[in-house]
Amino acid sequence: MNELKTITVLFRAYNSLEKAVRDDIAKYGLNTSEFGVLEALYHKEKLSVKGVIDKVLTPNSSMSYVIENLVNKGYIIKKQSEKDKRSYVLELTLVGRNLMDEIFPLHKQNIRDILNVLDKEEEVVLQKALVKIGKSSLRK
C-alpha cells in the first residue's frame, strides 16, 4: 500500500491530539510550551533552564522567551545558581503550584479520555513502537 501511511497517520494523530491539548490549556491562558515547563517543575521541584530543556521539546533559543513569560505571569521564579553562575534555577511560585494543582488532573483526565479508545495491549504496543521511532529518527 502507501509507504508513507504511517507517517501520515502519525502526523495527523499528533496534530489533533496537540490541538485538543492546546485548546484545553488555552482556557488557563497558557500555551503548550509554557505548560510543558510548568509540568516539568511540578514534578521536579527545582530545575535549571537546561534541566527543563532536557525534559521538554522546546529549543533553548525559544526557552528564554517562554520562561520570561512565565516569570511575568507570576508562575515561576528564576534565580541564579550559586555553584554555577552560568546556570539559573527555576521553581514554581505558590500561585504556579496552585494553578497546576487545579489544571493538571483535568489535563490528565482529558488525555486519558482520548487515549481510552485504545485497549491496554494496543496502547503498550503503540508506546513501544513510538519509542523506537523516536530513537530511530535521531540517528539520522
Add this chain to the structure above:
Amino acid sequence: MNELKTITVLFRAYNSLEKAVRDDIAKYGLNTSEFGVLEALYHKEKLSVKGVIDKVLTPNSSMSYVIENLVNKGYIIKKQSEKDKRSYVLELTLVGRNLMDEIFPLHKQNIRDILNVLDKEEEVVLQKALVKIGKSSLRK
C-alpha cells in the same frame, strides 16, 4: 505506571521525526508546510486551495502565506476558477514538478529508513492505534 506516557512518547516521536523531515526538506529550501502543499499537488495534479487544506495540516489563515511563497518561488501557479470565482486552482509548474521528481523519492526513502525499525506487524498495529487516536481527539 505513568498515565501520560503514551502522549509523551507520541509527542517525542513526532518531534524527532518531524525534525528529521524538516532538516531533510530544508536542503531544498522548503519548509514542512510548503512541502505538504507540493506533495498534495504532486499526487493530484490540480487542487483548489480548499482541496489542499483538506489534505494537509495547515490552517487556512496560514495557507495563503504558504501558497504565496510557493508561487513566488515558481513552484506552483494559482488561477481563479471559472466555475466558482471564490475558488482558486493550484497546480505545479514544470519546475515544481521536476523538483518533486527529485525530492520525493529521497524523502520517501528517508522516512522508510527511519520507520524500518518496526516490523511489519508492529507498523500495522501502530497505524490502527494512531488512526483511532486521531479520531478520538477530534471528538473533544
Add this chain to the structure above:
DNA sequence: TAATTATATTTCGAATTCGAAATAATTACA
C-alpha cells in the same frame, strides 16, 4: 428576486518559533 446563510479565501495583528551568533562562566589540559 431579495434577503439569508454558507463557503472559499485573504487580511490583520500578535504571538511564537527557530537557527545562528553572542555572552558569560566553567572545565580541561598543555
Add this chain to the structure above:
DNA sequence: TGTAATTATTTCGAATTCGAAATATAATTA
C-alpha cells in the same frame, strides 16, 4: 597558570503560525 574547549543561557532577526474578522462569491430559502 594561561589558553583553549565546553557548557548554560540569551539575544537577534526573520520566518512562521495562529485565530478572528473581513471580503467576495455562491447557494438556499422565503
